[in-house]
Amino acid sequence: MRDAATPAALFHVPRPLPDAPLRLVCVPYAGGGAGVFRGWHTGLPGIEVAAVRLPGRESRYTDPPYRTMGPLVADLADAITATADRPYALFGHSMGARVAFETARRLRRVGGPQPRCLFVSGCRAPHLPLRPPTGHLTDARFVQELRALGGAPPQFFADPELVALLLPMLRADFGVLESYEHAPAAPLGLPVRAFCGDADPHVSPAQAAAWRAHTTSRFGLTRVAGGHFYLAERRDTLLRTIREELARSDSPPKEGR
Template sequence: MTRAAVESAWISCAGRRPAATVRLFCFPYAGGGATAFQPWSTRLPANVEVWPVCLPGREQRLFDPAYTSLDDLVRELRGELAGPIAGSGVPVAFFGHSMGALLAFELARALRDNGDTQPSTLVLSGRAAPHHVTGRRLSALPDDEFVAAVQRFGATPAAALDDPELRELCLPMLRADFTMAETYTYRPGPALDLPLTTWSGRQDRGATPDLVEKWAGYTTGPVRHHTFPGGHFFLHADGSVFDALSEDLDRGR
């Protein structure tokens, strides 16, 4: 059994695939968790084994303190995942959406910089290239305004934030995630050398296709871009993302 086949607090398998030729590590968006990627196992070919990344502060890790620094989280992720990635026995790919795209990218850089095994390919979705700074600070808003802003993104079920008890549980994690994404600062460094694919939603006003495509400058490897119908959370609404993802993963093998 390879180390990557062992689940931990940080990674879980969405469905064992004995014939897997690639393991896909999925990094969640702000407020998201591993369960968002569990159904992907049944939507992707049998050669893809899906491993959602379980961040502190949500789901089964609800009472673990959520991170507010992306640098600190990447440092911890590298320590937890470098071994499983190196011992996987098959290529490993990273997928990240929104905040998860930053995590996937910075973890790939941290693995490279420390001489660890790197992912075979990156698929970065719903996030402008890291040098783009919006200047907005939703995380600093009062609770009611912050909740309203988060709900406008459309991913968090309204019931989870309308119910006072659920809201009390969700808010610290949500605010921590938004703080982490909004205070992130890109530090220039050597480009990665691997295939990189970007995804964007045609109606996403925060991560417009032209801003997402600028990730192409962060690798010396081959790049491609997909634009899908929909807004920021197009990946939950358009089934064609799975065909595109299958093609993207094939490029990295």
């Protein structure tokens, strides 16, 4: 495992809770960082929140970003294994949902610790096609696509120097998604809870519900008021559902065959 992929580098724990019975590992969307999950620990009492701090942004700005799914998933799985001092669950939004899913599958393959629950948000089921690729677009057209997605505030696009500074990282993140190829495998044997914004133009309720095919355990779909980036506006609703689901997932899952 590379030095830049150690747990200390990958995980940002805003409030360490050594005695917490469970850890929630949170994976951000493309272009996002650990700051996406700022304040989550206040809405998840008794749960230690570990936000994944990907390279190429925030305090890891000088670290080269991942460009494909495989190395990212391998490093995250290693970091989870190295810190497996208690049960944990995985949450991912958009790109982060597929990363979390593939991490759970990798850990199953290598005999690593499985999460108590997998939360996938704002993401089509992995066997469904993604949005049209963006890797071939000029910088100007790529920025237009980013603006249409709505994940960054207008101030970001009003600062050309900032856009130019972060563009390589953003293109790398989209490359992680667009180079991803789903490989069929046995469903996971753990609960999966999917979330979908009811006004999300990129992920329909049916596409989110299709995650059901990837578990032999309990599945649920929660529709949340908002678009693709509903996380901040509906944080209380989201965290309440996570708390309720984790309370139901208080015993180790039986692995699917």
